[in-house]
Amino acid sequence: MFGIKHSNRNFSLVDTWGKNQFNSSFPTGLSNFISYKGFNNIYLYLDENLKVKHGEISTEKLWGIAPVSEDLFFSFESPYTPYQQLVIGHLPRVDLVMQLKSNGQCLRPIEIKLTALPDNSTCALDEPYYSCEIVIRPDTIVYLACSILINFKNNHADLIGNEFEKITDWTDGVIVWDHITDMISIIDKIVLSIIDKQEPILTQSIWKTNGKSPQLADNCLDVFVWSNFAFAQLFVDVARGELSSNNRITRQIRTIIWLFKMIYDYSKHGQIDHKMIIDSLSYNTKNDKAFAVSGKITHRYLTSPELIQPRILKNEIKQIILGGGQNLLSPERRFDAIIYNSPELFD
Numbered sequence: 331m332f333g334i335k336h337s338n339r340n341f342s343l344v345d346t347w348g349k350n351q352f353n354s355s356f357p358t359g360l361s362n363f364i365s366y367k368g369f370n371n372i373y374l375y376l377d378e379n380l381k382v383k384h385g386e387i388s389t390e391k392l393w394g395i396a397p398v399s400e401d402l403f404f405s406f407e408s409p410y411t412p413y414q415q416l417v418i419g420h421l422p423r424v425d426l427v428m429q430l431k432s433n434g435q436c437l438r439p440i441e442i443k444l445t446a447l448p449d450n451s452t453c454a455l456d457e458p459y460y461s462c463e464i465v466i467r468p469d470t471i472v473y474l475a476c477s478i479l480i481n482f483k484n485n486h487a488d489l490i491g492n493e494f495e496k497i498t499d500w501t502d503g504v505i506v507w508d509h510i511t512d513m514i515s516i517i518d519k520i521v522l523s524i525i526d527k528q529e530p531i532l533t534q535s536i537w538k539t540n541g542k543s544p545q546l547a548d549n550c551l552d553v554f555v556w557s558n559f560a561f562a563q564l565f566v567d568v569a570r571g572e573l574s575s576n577n578r579i580t581r582q583i584r585t586i587i588w589l590f591k592m593i594y595d596y597s598k599h600g601q602i603d604h605k606m607i608i609d610s611l612s613y614n615t616k617n618d619k620a621f622a623v624s625g626k627i628t629h630r631y632l633t634s635p636e637l638i639q640p641r642i643l644k645n646e647i648k649q650i651i652l653g654g655g656q657n658l659l660s661p662e663r664r665f666d667a668i669i670y671n672s673p674e675l676f677d
Contacts, residue, residue: 331355332650333362333397336431337404347658354406354425354442357535359650361553362397363642365389371533372552372636376559378525380518382631387555392530393428394437403431410439413476415483416596418603422469440533441470447538447637452625454542461625461632462536466565468620470532471585472604475592477531477558479602481524489597490516503579503613506587510573513590514566520593521559531558534632538640544671551647552640554632562589564631565621579613581621587611588620 331341339346339355346355364371370386377383390396405428409421428437448460482489493512499505521528534554538547556564569582579587588611592602608617629637 331359331655332652333359333366334404335400336402337406338408339404339406341653341655344658344660347655348660349662351406352659353444356650357442357444357533357553358404358426360535360551360642361389361392361533363646363650364553365397367642369641372554372634373530373557374554374560374631375528375557376521376525376563378522380522380563382560382563384634387530392438392440392533392555395428395430401431403429403434405429410436410473410476412436413439413473413480416476416479416601417472418601419605422472422604424469424473438530439473441467441473441531443532443534445534445536447536447625447640448541449625452629458633458638459629460538461629461637462534463622463624464534464628465622466585466620468588468608468617471588471608471620472592472602474531474558474562475589475596475602475604477529478520478524478593479596481527482596486597486600489520490594494594500587500591501610501613507577507579510569510583510586513586514570517562517566517586517590517593521562525559528557528559530555532556532561536637536640546644547640548644549639549641550644551642552636554636560631564623564628568621568623568627579615581615581619582623584611584613584615585620587613 334355339351361371365388370388371392373385373387374382375385393402395402404426406426407423408427409423410427414421424439425442426440428440429435430437443464445462445464447462449463451463452460479486494509497505497509532555534556536552536554538550539545540547565582565585569586572580572583588607591607591611592604595602
């Protein structure tokens with residue numbers, strides 16, 4: 331995989347090319363290739379008005395070190411150990427931790443998404459309105475919380491006052507519901523107090539097809555990078571709309587409760603029990619994912635010339651997957667995909 335020289339994955343092994351591994355290693359190689367081509371990644375960051383804006387971020391700044399450095403080590407599915415002091419129990423693993431090969435120092439934790447363009451909610455729209463679904467794991471919310479809390483190691487007691495002590499049972503959605511608007515306001519206030527400390531937390535690589543077909547577009551690959559604060563605004567924005575239209579704790583609203591409870595517990599105790607928070611505050615919804623948003627929602631954040639015409643061409647994929655690696659792939663055989671690609675069955 332392009333640019334991944336030192337890693338805890340052996341790309342000569344078939345097991346390294348399974349779906350879960352490929353979905354993080356290919357986007358990593360793609361960001362390396364973006365740098366090689368002289369491009370920057372598209373950077374989604376939050377401004378002082380709590381609006382998500384577009385900028386650029388080099389792969390060197392994204393990784394915390396030049397992608398061609400001999401001292402760069404790609405540690406996939408690893409814990410970012412500088413956050414361990416913030417949590418009780420085991421810190422979950424993140425998709426990629428950038429490290430120095432020479433001494434093992436951790437540079438950056440990155441969650442990685444590989445998303446199809448267009449998704450099912452936008453494939454029937456005109457091309458400028460195509461966008462991607464994004465699905466977020468609960469562990470990503472733990473890393474989001476830690477990326478905020480690490481800035482308050484020496485003054486965590488000042489984060490949140492005592493007004494939330496009136497919540498006698500955090501597992502009772504009826505009790506918690508009346509406080510969610512205040513939770514959002516405090517999260518916004520905390521974020522704005524450290525707005526200059528925002529940092530990349532998630533890369534969203536896109537692969538574009540010709541509409542709903544399985545054929546790649548000529549311009550098919552690009553990389554969007556979400557800062558931690560822009561990413562938080564994604565589900566906060568959705569939750570604001572849901573708060574005004576119903577009184578049910580959706581996944582996005584629950585994610586706000588998770589994030590706030592982690593910040594709240596840290597302000598009181600100097601550590602968070604993330605597993606307890608996620609397991610106990612389920613509100614009758616499965617915890618297999620934190621939330622998902624469709625392309626109709628992500629379009630307002632991702633819309634750009636690069637979303638309409640990604641910069642990396644399909645004939646350049648052979649420069650990212652190297653040495654016959656494509657022959658080791660074991661894609662899932664999905665029955666619906668087979669039917670869709672076998673029109674002769676219905677002749």
